[in-house]
Amino acid sequence: MKVLIVDDSPMTLALAQARLRDENLDVSCASGGVEGLVKAKKERPDLILLDLKMPDLSGYEVCEQLKSDPLLSAIPVIFLTAADSTEDKVKGLDMGAVDYVAKPFDPVELCARVRAALRVKRLQDLLNLRAQLDPLTELWNRQAMQDRLRQEWARMSRHEEALSFVMMDIDHFKRVNDTFGHPAGDRVLCAVSQVLTAQCRESDMPCRYGGEEFAVILPDVNSTAAAHFAERCREEIEKISLSAQSRVIHVTASFGVADSRDLHAREELIHRADEALYRAKHAGRNRVVLWECNEWASDYVREGQS
């Protein structure tokens, strides 16, 4: 785990680094408040040891800025300072610091407090991750997808890069549940999720949108490549074969694909992919439809096997 030490005293930086050497941590240092904020943004540490009294920006000011930044606010802060008044300690803790270590620090105590803060951080990270995952399929949930789409939309707007969005729905899923029961339906959902995950790059984001609906965010991918991705998924889903009640379950899925060209709002991207999915369903299911290009779809889509 990464720890950032922010202190204007080179003596304290060297000392804290030396004391933490045996903790198996990735430790970096900043020699002032301004540099500390820059490094916090760049390195996203798991813990910040923050001096209070620094000439350029006080530890309070640094802490305040960290806590007001949504990307940095979850990083725990331990104040590490020679200021020893109760007022200082209370103020620091009230600002969001998780702990306080007085300098000159006892090395054993410092290491123990760092370990404790990192233990809590690990649990918080785990909880945050769990809150973003669909418990059945372990794909990202809809809320996580909305958050990521917001970030990708902002990135795409800044860098004028492509961004594609795929929506997918398992065909006649209700029949699976009605015929084979909900446990079998859950197995189908998990098998489809595995197909999506296997086809995704690390930068893509497969999500369970709700029920038997799925979505995939494809950063830096144009609509043609996104449609090829969807077609690969469609083919792999067709190959799924699960046994239940001495019978074999086969499923197919329909896909709607859209990209961000000419769009002004990310909601439109979802709307277009949803509209394309609707068309895929009404054209007979088990196919990929790309928004604004039905001709392409008729060239590309393979009809499902009944």
Place this chain on the structure above:
Amino acid sequence: MAEANESHLHVPDVLHSEYESVPAIAGILNVFLGSLSEMLDGMRTAVNGGDAKTLSSLAHQLKGAGGGYGYPMITDVAGQLEKAADENDWEFVTVHMAELESLCAAAIRGANPSAGETS
């Protein structure tokens, strides 16, 4: 009878770090001892210029680091110096500044016995 602003501190000839046998600290003691001269220069300049803010800041740094390197006496005296600077009590600043200089010289001698010897 001793004056209130006289030093009552007994400064040993040599001062050893309490952590000089701890490898993690022994390896960086030179960082601390090597910074002392520059810090004391800065403090002297601040004292001569009546710059209580700079003096307080430098004393604060030394207060925070001294004990960590195994020199609790340096932390104590630097803390008193910081307090005197914060209170603009220049008589005590003079007393504690002299104590701090003696302690730092003793620490440097402790790490390097030949330092300060005349031949």
